[in-house]
Amino acid sequence: LKLLHVDCSPKGARSNSRMLGQHFIERLRRTAPMLIVDHLDLAANPPPHITEAFTIATYVPQTIRTPEMHQALAISDALCKRLLGADALLFAMPMYNWTVPSVFKAFIDNIVRQDVTYSVDTDGRYVGKLGAKKTVFLTTRGADLRSGSPLADMDALTPVLRAAFGFMGILDPVFVDAQPVQFAQEADRSEALVRAYGELSAIADRWSES
Numbered sequence: 001l002k003l004l005h006v007d008c009s010p011k012g013a014r015s016n017s018r019m020l021g022q023h024f025i026e027r028l029r030r031t032a033p034m035l036i037v038d039h040l041d042l043a044a045n046p047p048p049h050i051t052e053a054f055t056i057a058t059y060v061p062q063t064i065r066t067p068e069m070h071q072a073l074a075i076s077d078a079l080c081k082r083l084l085g086a087d088a089l090l091f092a093m094p095m096y097n098w099t100v101p102s103v104f105k106a107f108i109d110n111i112v113r114q115d116v117t118y119s120v121d122t123d124g125r126y127v128g129k130l131g132a133k134k135t136v137f138l139t140t141r142g143a144d145l146r147s148g149s150p151l152a153d154m155d156a157l158t159p160v161l162r163a164a165f166g167f168m169g170i171l172d173p174v175f176v177d178a179q180p181v182q183f184a185q186e187a188d189r190s191e192a193l194v195r196a197y198g199e200l201s202a203i204a205d206r207w208s209e210s
């Protein structure tokens with residue numbers, strides 16, 4: 001099993017999303033010793049924002065791109081290759097201002113690529129090309145946005161992930177949302193982490209069985 005593991009938190013060892021992601025991998029490794037992990041640290045290596053050259057090159061068919069156009073897409077091409085080359089995906093990230101951290105938005109802008117991660121068929125329909133990759137979105141939130149909480153309507157993170165990755169063909173992702181891990185009483189914070197560790201263990205064990 002080849003897993004692409006993407007981290008986004010600028011915090012090092014203190015990061016909740018990094019710790020939880022590590023737990024998932026260790027759990028998976030117990031039953032899948034052949035596991036290969038490709039770790040992509042977006043906090044250490046933020047993908048570039050989209051440039052004008054990118055906007056032009058991306059819609060020019062690959063066979064007629066100039067060397068400059070290939071250059072403008074080089075980082076994006078490399079990121080897409082890592083994504084397409086994985087059998088399974090783990091995206092770990094903090095919620096920042098109710099949505100994805102900006103490094104992850106820059107990552108999305110680099111990987112949603114026509115004729116690479118999606119295509120348009122002859123009827124004009126969009127077809128995602130990522131296929132049936134097992135996918136976990138692991139998010140950590142300082143506040144509690146679970147249904148029933150006064151902040152439940154503020155979740156602008158889950159819809160972004162569902163839309164962008166659904167478009168590329170990831171239709172059945174699993175979400176583990178650790179919340180509240182910061183703006184809450186100590187007991188509620190530790191309960192949220194225990195819950196998230198438990199959910200991740202269960203997913204890792206399910207993956208190992210299939």
Ligand SMILES: Cc1cc2nc3c(=O)[nH]c(=O)nc-3n(C[C@H](O)[C@H](O)[C@H](O)COP(=O)(O)O)c2cc1C
Binds near residue numbers: 097
């Ligand atoms: C710049 C910034 C913005 C944040 N915005 C939110 C937010 O909108 N909602 C929320 O619940 N928590 C928010 N938080 C709290 C983080 O999501 C929370 O601390 C999370 O555990 C961080 O993950 P990490 O430990 O992996 O970095 C924010 C934290 C920072 C530093």
